[in-house]
Amino acid sequence: MSIWLTAIILGIVEGLTEFLPVSSTGHLILATELLGYDASRWAIFNIAIQPGAILAIVVLYRHLFWDMGVGFFRRDPVAIAFVRNLIVAFIPAVVLGLAFGDQIELLLENAVVVAWALVIGGFAILIVERLARTQESGGVANLSLRQSTIVGIVQCLAMIPGVSRSGATIMGAMAMGVDRKTAAEFSFFLALPTLTGATALQLFKHRDAVTTGDLGLIAVGSIVSFVVAWIVIKAFLAIVTRYGFAPFAWYRIIVGVAALIWLGSR
Template identity: 85%
Template structure:
């Protein structure tokens, strides 16, 4: 399969899964295994195309971001609380990511870890959906300092491939009493600093290995992931509002079991 088609396929996978609680990194790793790609060859690419999905969030919520940006400099309390909560939730990932970055990179090539994480995460979603007691907090700015820090700590679990950053943050927020819609939006907005930071760090660490052709592939993958993520985010909120997260939990369990069977039969 040509490398340009590979870039497009991985861009589609990234866009489809980045903001769903199913683990985009896990799916990208499984895709490389299933289609016979060199996992090490595409590992950096998989991280580098994340800005495409991030841009989809910026476009969809551009008015909110602009209001928060301008409000912050006007010292508007809502804007200040919004920025504060995102930063509080972001910092734990920065600290642990810098401390354990090399160990995380090793796990990015292990498809078995992904499969088990999908299964365990699926059952965790079902438990949270069943027992979490949530309250409509009215938006990310109204999430408490304590809840924000706890969401940031839970997000660190997503350093294990297959756990799902969005799944960890959304279900973590719900476990701490945040309503579904606010939890989902908190996860979306938290993706901006988290995924941007991870992308910049990886591109800087591996800058000598990236060629001009790689940059072209990254651009194509990012564009594809942007278009797909833009459509997925809108559909995701509609599904969650009506059906909750159970459909994604069962998908994770089925996909994880199927992956384990396939990996065992190779």
């Protein structure tokens, strides 16, 4: 298979899964295995195309980000609370990412870990969906400092590939009573500093391994992931508002079990 076609396929996978509670990193690792490529060869590519999906959030919520940015410098209480909550939730990932970065990278090559994490995470989502007592929260700016801190800590579970950053943060917020829409949007917004920081760090650490040809592949993958993520984000909120997260939980379980069977039979 052409490496350009592979870049397009992985870009589609990234865009489809980045903001869904199904683990984009896990799906990219499994897709790489399924395509027969060396996971370590594509690990940096999988991280480098994340800004494409991130840009979809920036564009879709550009008016909100503009209002919060202007309001922050004008010392508007709502804007200050919005920025504060994102910073507080972002800090735990920075601390653990810098402390255990090398160990995390080793997990990115382990498809079995991904499969088990998909299954376990699927059952965790079903449990939270059943037991959580949520209520209208009024948006990200209205979350408390405690809620934001706990969401940030829970996000660190996603350093294990297959757990899902969006799944961990959304379920963590819902477990504290945050409504589905606010929990999902907080996860979207938290992706901006988290994924941007992770991408920048990995590209800097492996800058000598990235060639001019790789930049072309990364550009293609990023553009594809942007377009796909744009479409997915709009549909995602409509789906979870009406049906909840159970469909994604069962999807995780089915894919995880199938992956375990496939990996065990090779």
